[in-house]
Amino acid sequence: MSRSAAGALTLFLLVCGVGRAAAMEVVISRPELGVPIFGKVDVRVEVYPPSAAVDRVELFLDGEFIEAATGSSPFVIPIDVGEENRAHEILAVAYAASGDSVHASLQTPPIHVDGEFKVELQQLYVTPEFEDGGARALTRADFQIYDREVRQEIVTFERGDVPFTAVLLVDSSRSMIGGPLRTALRGARAFFDGMKDLDEAKLLLFSDRILYETPFTSFSSVLSLGLSQVKAAGGTAINDYLYLGIERVQERQGRRVVVLLSDGIDVTSVLLMEQVRQAIRMNQAVLYWIVPSLGEGGGGAGHRSAWRDPEEHERQRELLAQTVLESGGRIVELESLEQTSGAFETVLRELRGQYVLGYYPPVTGRAGTWHPTEVRTRDGRLKIRSRVGYYERPQEFTSRDSRQP
């Protein structure tokens, strides 16, 4: 892994030491940035390059020495931070065999507790994939929900007629000039035309800037108003505007969907896909990615820019794919842009065929706690897709009052 890739993988401090140790880097890759911690926590410390001769890694919590670990990277060191709701600082110092050292630190925030505690109904959108490609009606009894490995009672059960709110993000960078953009927008129109009365959508055309953004509306005429004026131009900032799309849809009630049409090669974003992934884990939108074929050796492979080397381009793209699948969404690959309308219709059809299962989740009271979720079916052969988990939201965010600035 290149240095830049190592830096991009984490959101944490990388501080190089002096002398020979300057070639070595240390990263705290767990806990994750911005996540409050309580009780027993595993701290994961990674040293780069992995071949570096590390004598030991010392771990400090809030200024106090905790433990020294030997062996090889990654070092996983359990600590107990207690149950007090407070910020913590974790410091890892890696010593090279030469005696030089490098260190990394991570600050974790406290939970803001000035809001009203309220347990919200958790919804899981479940897409069954029948082996024969057909569709059969399933009942509540066909599903079992597990949250943090504990079976939950399904309190609401609905088919995909539940209204949705969607953000359609269409890559309108320079590579889409002319025909490709027109074809892509025809696809978006097909999506709007297939929406039902209570569905709403927003169209957001982006390159390395926002070229066009509509309000949320159920009127397809509003969604395509002024579209003919838009000219594709500039680079591609997928991460930035995917993040924006996720945040935009977060403000809406009910089933939330983000549909991205792009080749997935991000060049000019300031945000990393790791940060987008964190947002989607927090916000629970389902992400669909319609991706035009890039031909042989496609993907990010071989693409290089002033911002990323080919490995990092590829890694960001793979992470996007992973984020889509984790959200319970789907990647729809196109052989040609002419298939765009069909792809949007596929997404729409899938949304109509989804089951929406609601349950009251086991709240830990610790914002940022990862809740792995699993939906099992009575028919074990039936394949289903749904999100793999979510971050418990901060308490005050569920409170109406606390939403006021």
Add this chain to the structure above:
Amino acid sequence: MGVASQATCTFPGQSSDRGPESGEPGSWATVYRREQAPAPIGNTELPTRTRRTKVKAKDVELLKRRYAAILHLSTGDARAGAARALRLFEQEAVAEFGERGIPSLVAAEMGLIQALGKESSDSLVPVARLHHQAYREHRSSRAFLLATHARNLALAIVELYIEGGTSEESARLMVLRHQESRRLVGSRLLASFGGDLQRGGLRRFSERLFRRALECDDTNEAALLGLGASFEKYSEYAEAVSYFERLVAAQPQNGEGRLRLGINQRRLGRKAKARKQLERVIKGNYLRWVESLAYQELAQMDLEAGDLKRSADLLDRGLERFPNEPKFYLQLAYLRNAAGEPWRAQAELDRLSRVREPDSEDSPRYAYSNWPAAALDRAWDQTDEDVASRLEALAAVLAAAAEGFAP
């Protein structure tokens, strides 16, 4: 003059550049010969596989006269059309003489150029520029064989100019002042051409030109930026840093150089040095995209360090300076969410809705990912001045040369 000579006008290492005008041995290069060729840049060997194509003296003489007329055109009021005329002339020569076209062109053009250079090395500057413009014309009309010819001829002329036109003149003009002037002008011509090749995707070739430009003037801004950006794009960050450091040392006020230095130092893990450079950028008064990026990068460094407050403060300051920079709002929204303040994140994104970026400008991150355009434009403008001040010299030697043509 009028000898049916064949001149090799090639350029070192051309076979390593891939592309339609890459000059692979066995294609255009086969018609070039080493004899009577101006010294190539550097010492790289020429392609060895060559094929002699017979050139007729009368063809060369005819072409030389037509070529002289175009050069004459380039010295007068109608000089804006000279590059197009040169393109058409070279296209017709190839169409008229078939496989003898390029060697005949080389013989005719180089024959006249060498004659002009003997009289006045200054006269070569406008001629080099004219062939540079012809290169652009051929490229845009996708005539890659002729683009390659124009490229190599232009560079050969620059070399001839740097060397002083002829050995006799070199001896006569072995005065430091003249040498220095020639080297500076030559450096600008080379860097300007290097920039064109870089934008055309000829990486190795452009790097060689930039290096040669630096041999002539080790502070050439376009060459230092061009080389640094080339290494940066190919992830050779330590090399990139070395060129940006040289640039910043030579031109402390060069904002783009300092920005790229800081960003690449960060990639190498030299956080303190990176921060120092980026902080100097935001304290300066540079182009919007340069300063804006320095804010973004510094904020990202603070975020990585877990210092959310410092990062947010910096972005707030950035917004005071550039309230229409959408990336600041996105970074702030991320920071607010990370700090457990989603309502403030939404407020930042609401503000983003009201931002109107200037359509006329590339976004800062897009501008950065392009080749350093401003420096190359400056180099081009400077060579314009170099050319303008030497048009009289060219006109004078052309008038003298015209007398030598057969009726």
